[in-house]
Amino acid sequence: MMSIGPFSVHVIVVALAALIAWLVARSMQRAEPNTPRKTAASLLLDALFAGLIAARLGYVARWWPEYLATPRSILAIGDGGFDWWIGLPVAIMFVLWKSRHVRALRRPALMGIAAGMLVWAAAQGTLSTLQRATPSLAALQLEGMDGSAVSFDKPIGKPVVLNLWASWCPPCRREMPILAQAQTDYPGVVFLMVNQGEQASTVQQFLAQQGLSFNHVLLDPLSEAMQTFGSRGLPTTLFFDARGKLVDSHMGEITAARLKEAVQGHLTP
Template identity: 35%
Template sequence: MGTINLGPFAISLWLILLTIAMFSSLAVGRLTARSWKVDIEPILWTLLIAAVIGARIVFVARYFDGYKAAPWSIMDIRDGGFSKSAGMMLLIALGAWFAWRRKEARKPLVLAVGTGIVVWYLGMTALIGRDTGQVKLPQVELVHLDGGTFQLQSLAGKPMVVNLWASWCPPCRHEMPVLRDGQAQYRDIVFVFVNQGEAADVVQQYLKAAQLSLDNVLLDSKLQVGRQTASMALPTTLFFNEQGILVERRVGELSAATLAQRIESLRKPGRP
């Protein structure tokens, strides 16, 4: 999923879509409540909160190994670890239960929840289509940290994880150990670390101070990769298949669990 950039800030399109779907549902709920003279707004908020919590719980349960080293990170939802399908199923099931228990609220509740689901589904379809098959591995010449120019395309042929980062970016620094461990763990995946806009000595000093040993550290002084993939927010991690086509995009910090989820998705046969 991409972002909308507002100056130095980047807002996830996924979050914007969730907000639009939520307020669409609330708006329909308020309008229909006037006709049926029943207040369903508390029910709608209950459904939303339950769906978000349920989506997080299911995700954590599925990728619990990624949280074992730091169990408290389960509470840090900034890693984007949610099971959207589980959240949607819980919302529908709980909504059906409320509709069964509250006959007077049944019609406005069905209309409000249905509106939110339709907005969410159409938005997700548009966002997935926006990235899938549209963005390819940039054909750019970068500079290797060890010296000399380097063609990013020369690493094509295997699934690839391209991390766009900078040493001044706190979330970038925080997720680096996760990506380092991922590079060592997922040997069938090529990990590439493309620094955005910093000099070689700055990058080398940071890696040395942080005691990070990474392969494929490249310098992109002109921000070519970020511009060509519409990924100007940092950190951004791009997931390309064997054909060099973008299949996943994560804007913001990755955890071990959310990295595992995306690697699992990247390995699926038949992905565009």
């Protein structure tokens, strides 16, 4: 559910919606006589690009303090940081402006945008349904650093951020200071750092070398958590409510802004 090969399912959904939008605009213009040289499909792609830039800039502005602390993360569009409610109006206005002298392009391009948004909305609804059907935190069987069995048969009673990581994974290493800081910033949220496939000695040595301290470090020797939650890559960050139900997820390196958005949006009042 969370990924298709190396790609986040949310990236696939956006790509599919853009493809449908392009096909609709292209087919509608073909059905109309006396079409101009510039196609509605190419206008739609230009509008999509403009909308995506605006959506990204809007998101960055909303979480500016977090991005200012690490300016390079502004370019990390893999964090999924886009505000569609900013990008969509910009894309529509772009179409209206560019087609002001060529009205034949307007209807096909706008219908393409409408079709793409319908596909995107339907896919988001489907993903939400699938996410509700995803196994809860209780499905995990992990180990403590001392080799003891750790289970979650009883709800923790607090929201949980569960991070799947490994010491050999560069994106995991880059995002760990962000998670360590969040652990301090949100004492009402439990942060579980679940190592995938490594021995306790390796994990202890890595954390000591990096000067990182986490309250809850657990081991998953067979990487069963990745199979349980459908993750196809590391790092993966999962967000559970106080009842242990998955409410959000992020595959790949997470930025401070994306982490803060998920925690404040799903796990804190």
